[in-house]
Amino acid sequence: MSKQDIVIRIGGEGGEGVISAGEILSRAAARSQFHFFTFRTYPAEIKGGLAMFQLRISRRQVLSHGSALDVLMCFNQEAFDNYWKELKPDGIVLYDPKYFTPPKAFKNKSIPLELEQISLDSSGTTRGKNIVAVGAIGEMIGIPYDTSAKLVEEIFLRKGEKVVLSNQKALKGACEYSKKAIQKIDLGEPEMSQDEHWLILSGNEALALGAISAGCRFCTGYPITPASSVLEFMARELPGFGGTVIQCEDEISAIGACLGASFAGAKAMTPTSGPGLALMTEMLNLAFMSETPIVVVDVQRSGPSTGMPTKTEQGDLRYALYGSPGECPRVVIAPASVRDCFFEMIRAFNIAEKYQVAVLVLSDQTLANRTTTVKRFDLNKIHIDNRIQPSDEDLKNDIYARYKLTDTGVSPMLIPGDPRGAFIATGLEHDEYCTPGYTPELHSTMTLKRFKKLDTLAADLENGGSQNGHYFMDIPKGAKIGIIAWGATFGPIREALEMAKETGVEIAHLHPKVLWPLPDKQIKEFISSVDKVIIPEENYLGHLSEVIKANYDVKPIQINKFEGIPFTPEELFQNIMEVG
Amino acid sequence: MSKQDIVIRIGGEGGEGVISAGEILSRAAARSQFHFFTFRTYPAEIKGGLAMFQLRISRRQVLSHGSALDVLMCFNQEAFDNYWKELKPDGIVLYDPKYFTPPKAFKNKSIPLELEQISLDSSGTTRGKNIVAVGAIGEMIGIPYDTSAKLVEEIFLRKGEKVVLSNQKALKGACEYSKKAIQKIDLGEPEMSQDEHWLILSGNEALALGAISAGCRFCTGYPITPASSVLEFMARELPGFGGTVIQCEDEISAIGACLGASFAGAKAMTPTSGPGLALMTEMLNLAFMSETPIVVVDVQRSGPSTGMPTKTEQGDLRYALYGSPGECPRVVIAPASVRDCFFEMIRAFNIAEKYQVAVLVLSDQTLANRTTTVKRFDLNKIHIDNRIQPSDEDLKNDIYARYKLTDTGVSPMLIPGDPRGAFIATGLEHDEYCTPGYTPELHSTMTLKRFKKLDTLAADLENGGSQNGHYFMDIPKGAKIGIIAWGATFGPIREALEMAKETGVEIAHLHPKVLWPLPDKQIKEFISSVDKVIIPEENYLGHLSEVIKANYDVKPIQINKFEGIPFTPEELFQNIMEVG
Amino acid sequence: MAEVEAVQAEETRVDKRKATEYKTDLKPIWCPGCGDFGALTAFYNAFAEVGIDTKDVAIISGIGCSGRFGYFIKSYGFHVVHGRVLPIAMGTKVANPDLHVFGISGDGDALAIGGGHIPHMARRNLKMVYVILDNAIYGLTKGQASPTSPEVMKTGTTPTGGFEKPLDPVLLMLAYGATFVARGYTAKYKAVSDLIVKAMSHNGFAVIHAISPCPVFNKNVTFKSVSQLVEDIPEDHDITDRMKAMELALDKDKIHLGLFYQIEEPSLEDKLGLQDRYAMKIDSTARMNDLLERFQ
Amino acid sequence: MAEVEAVQAEETRVDKRKATEYKTDLKPIWCPGCGDFGALTAFYNAFAEVGIDTKDVAIISGIGCSGRFGYFIKSYGFHVVHGRVLPIAMGTKVANPDLHVFGISGDGDALAIGGGHIPHMARRNLKMVYVILDNAIYGLTKGQASPTSPEVMKTGTTPTGGFEKPLDPVLLMLAYGATFVARGYTAKYKAVSDLIVKAMSHNGFAVIHAISPCPVFNKNVTFKSVSQLVEDIPEDHDITDRMKAMELALDKDKIHLGLFYQIEEPSLEDKLGLQDRYAMKIDSTARMNDLLERFQ
């Protein structure tokens, strides 16, 4: 059988090796010149509960975790019960007859794969159960045994030679069995050349790497799913770059410490998720009022309140844009892909530092945890902005105007320790020299100054002041329908539009990455070039829809999914064709 | 001279008796069958700095503090320097020559009033300085000496007979002097009948009285300007009604305690302002998710961050409507007058309890501190809603569905201690029986349930389910321009539209008091009946404008004032005529 | 000796109801071997011994593995947000003083994000029982350092070991002026149960620091390591001696178990006169009319 | 005796700079007679004695009358939001360890809304000086009860007297494990100045609880009432004896002034190796390229 790509899902009890099987399989695939894209859900409980790892593999680069399943590997009955409905008509089930066998009435092809038995037979222990899954599926899609065996060696080496060998034996056994029992699927020839460099990254890893590359040297946080792994990554790696990471007593302290560090001259960030972000509200206001640069990463999860910590949602956009008592805009950026996570973090720091504002980066649970192949970043091409410091001219007469009124709204910012002056940053209304003041004139002057910075930023973005596109826009000829969307729905949308194209329908697509300030010119152009605008979002209310309606003359059609799981391309395609 | 109304401003050093003079004068006026309306600004510093009390007095009910000044009483030079520009062409200045004398070039009529000297001459001490101001101005506008003298007695009685007498002497001296030196102003005959009952209330007092009347029996808070006086009022009065008030360690604790109390069956509220509200963000989400009724009062002040604590701003509306990570609407109510503060608090509790939601009540610094004459409330006409409790039917089979799916979205709510059942309120996603659950179906079902309540509320409001109007609407014949506005700008707008009417221009006015859910039908009707919509707001961004644009097909013209002080009717009139 | 007595007490103890009566149908979702099971058993037993009515119990629990507690006990409850057990418990109890209110927090919930509330609850001396289930780790978020983690411990956020001295909850409670301060160990759930029973009859804020190891994420603080360090508080300890209690808490060699400190002081309910206040028959409308007079 | 010595010390003390050099042009906005004036003078004097360069000072202050501190001292500063002095001070110091970082809070700022941060700062032992200006009232919001208000005190929010026991900041700091704990009284500003000087040379988290009466809103805790209760810590007090320090703090009859406790422990900077870390010459691009290898 030959296919463009293949969607494999492994399901079973959390802790049974489902996730590790998926991870090994995906790395083996990448080393065999496949592209891949993963999607996983963790059980919400501490131990146990259903865990699932989905892996889409192709020779081309894939942008989503796919729609229906080609292969469903069930470690147990629960996995089958929950997932069989998502199989393609020609999708197959692999199952371990020791644990369960699909019912007679089940029509799809089902192939027994005795995970424990094969492991036992070939390696003398049942512990290689998940490796058997790796071997059998790998063989089926053409991952060479040697590649997987090498990987197994790397992974298990720290557990000793014996464990490596035993696992390799299980792998071998699985390959042999697969050859006999499971039909191969031909995915075609590699497009990825051997000497291209591809990274395997999750969204959270890319965010952290981006932050470090942007010059972030101070990171604090309070653990929270699904953002903890950013903090943990930084804790491992930042000290090596001369930076510091501290787990704080709560999120208020975490963002406070970042403001302090930024005041002292460091580039600082804190990763969190909804409940933690809620606690940062007052400090985000202080950042704006005191004009202290800071980057806050919000890995969105399903809310409100504690909600569903391990599920996804695009539910924090309204908060990001408007969530502050008093008038205090935030710059909001939403990466659309794992690759974006890296580059948008750099943009976030550049903007924060250059305009002395708080930047909120909105990722989400799926983007955070998915892994995919990403072309290796060329670090030499990265442009870094730093905050402007006062010139000696600015400091003559021995008075330094920290909040100097300028054409751009941005005032030169001295760094404590600099002998040329001193100042007191403040959250009170103040004049250019930091002195608190409450006259009508002063408040309106300073309000205008603070908002001026946002205008300057919008203009700079417009004029290409930033290294790479702050939006994605594609208006194919003849497109009557246009999609506007944000964040991690990018991939599924691109693939849904491919499907539409295959049925002969061209659809335009605008995907702002900087969500505030919005790419005003492009949105106007986009809206006027299509008849209908559709805004699909993974939330109930339609946050982006609301923003677009408030700012532009259009009545978008909303497609909303609020189930805690992401859109599939197929489902989006169906929905778009229906409403479009 | 005869006038419809008169605007008097007293200015001087904070602590010098400026505020107390104004307060005594206004009470004396009310007892003399005058209506009045006050406006005050406090110095931002702890002691000292410029304080100002403005008093508008009339025989008719007045809705704002007025525009230009008829009388400016200066206790010192600073008051003159800051305020003389606001005098009417025929406005007069009263000044104490001991402290300063207006410059020769100053054209308005200036009358010396030797505050300290008159006090000394008539009472033997200079301490009656502020009473002299009361007497002189009172005489000028026709407040009988006896009325003021009686009031002085009541106020100073607890300081002893001697103090009363001495102050009455100062008062007498001032009246005598005024008769000779200051021209009387005739404000016409009383419209207020002797047996009508009028209260003198500030917005914060009315809020507290409304809360108690609504059945609030638990109130917590953390002091913050300009909301502290609500908490302090409750601390004094609530115990007498069998309720409890606790000052908490912070605003998180304050709102948390309210949620606990509400869970336990009490009607609970917490008053705060911007910085405190920011800290309540996470708990507001918990209220929504766990469906726990609560009322939060936000007395808005000028932000962002610590900003200008003693100044006003309509700057928290965006936060109130959208300020929550995750999808978690809040019901938002903004009283438009002191009288509204009372009735809208009752509405707030009724809605909170009936729909089991968080209700945010947005007042502001001017509304909080202004005092005015308010027709006495008829307590017998107040309608109170309580939360629905499960019937025995609901509890049969020994299982109680706390989050039961119903047509209205509202589920009967058992009160802990009730022997008929038990439940665990939760901030996690859950099924009808409170059990945590994370399936796509469950999350979408429960999301719809929670939002359903808002729809039910909107429909109930529409159908007059509430006792008094949740909006004010006036569409005079021939009106081409319509004003939509919210909160404390109501009075100045009404008076500005009076002015417009006098010039022959009829202008429509819609003033929703419940801001979420919006009065949908009325807004549509209003928009379609005028050519132009103008939205004046005391903020920079135009919060209501944004909401209206996002939800309706109209492009309002914005009038924004962001100076920390409220609109005057005159200024609004000018602005409206300009843009209209 | 002490042990023999405990066993005897156990035997002579008359449980007013069956422990199983307090079990809900929900199976605890904790990992096998989790220390929190012991705490749960202790609660069932304590409730049975007191014979408390489920309707009179309100359990306020925070976020964490420990925070799931409420779902497994038949009672009223509120599963709140991270770190806010105490404010919500306060509101619950003040609004309805007839309830027996229990707060359950993890070490992170109580001492990190929630740490600011404890001193104030201690000052108020509200009658309630607060149990801190201390596994010296963040369990639910899969293993980061907590305020009670040993300084050297390597965790997700301290990959090369920590750099903050641990806090001792018992010492803190004593400094805050809590009127009932005890420590238990969930492996010894009978003793924990006894402490809960005692705490329930205390007229004020009763805190039980319950060591409750997490075998999954904490490899430093384990049942084995803790068992070697615990020791019952000497029988002759004067529980009204605050300095002595602090000394025991500061003991570097041993983890003392039992009741460190208990004194009688008026509870918040007493101080506010809540029982009288709520018993008052008030004609609110008449009273409000009187109040309005003052504004005329 | 002690006093004589103090005077002598005063006389022989050589100030490296003039106190007035640290004054800004802004006139303090405090009420006449406010205790905070004494604290300000103490700071000017301490800075002069140490001869510190204004550029090396960062003053992080909270919201309250006391929070205005920073505007009156020539230095870098951050006037932050209510209760968050310590987190922001931590960030400032860690990011720039060369700065001398001072935190200034009122009693409400420190112990009510900000109370959750203190134990953790103590655990970290970051080198900084934290001064709590305690007037036992909320000054800026015009007179509500604070965590240190005497229980009986009538305030705006406790019209018939309070119902919460006051906290003792010194006892708390000792329980938290702070490595330098002192108490001053701003009426005795010279002693406060000496404590500041000492605190500045302490390698860790140094806390000074400074009693600083508010003559306007606090009629219970006044210069008069405090002056009658204060007493210097006995000279023979062993400042490394934590139990003894706690005993002094718990003394009901006297308010002890001076250094209660000081021990040497590695500071956060030491533990994180910050000086070394920041001194490293790192080729970030090369290092990032290495790191990326791991993801191939």
Ligand SMILES: Cc1ncc(C[n+]2csc(CCOP(=O)(O)OP(=O)(O)O)c2C)c(N)n1
């Ligand atoms: C405001 C907020 N921040 C962070 C989290 C994520 N979170 C959930 S549980 C937890 C800590 C768990 O540790 P602990 O309180 O010790 O409980 P345990 O799981 O160990 O019983 C954290 C940080 C959250 N739910 N809310």
Ligand SMILES: Cc1ncc(C[n+]2csc(CCOP(=O)(O)OP(=O)(O)O)c2C)c(N)n1
């Ligand atoms: C989040 C928040 N809540 C409340 C306030 C209002 N507020 C300003 S100062 C203050 C307390 C002042 O007391 P304290 O900290 O003791 O300082 P003092 O004025 O007595 O020096 C409060 C509650 C605020 N600014 N921010």
Ligand code: SF4
């Ligand atoms: S992770 Fe640890 S604390 Fe949580 S349930 Fe498992 S064993 Fe218990």
Ligand code: SF4
């Ligand atoms: S109110 Fe009190 S603390 Fe504040 S400045 Fe005045 S005297 Fe000082």
Ligand SMILES: [Mg+2]
């Ligand atoms: Mg824990």
Ligand SMILES: [Mg+2]
């Ligand atoms: Mg204070």
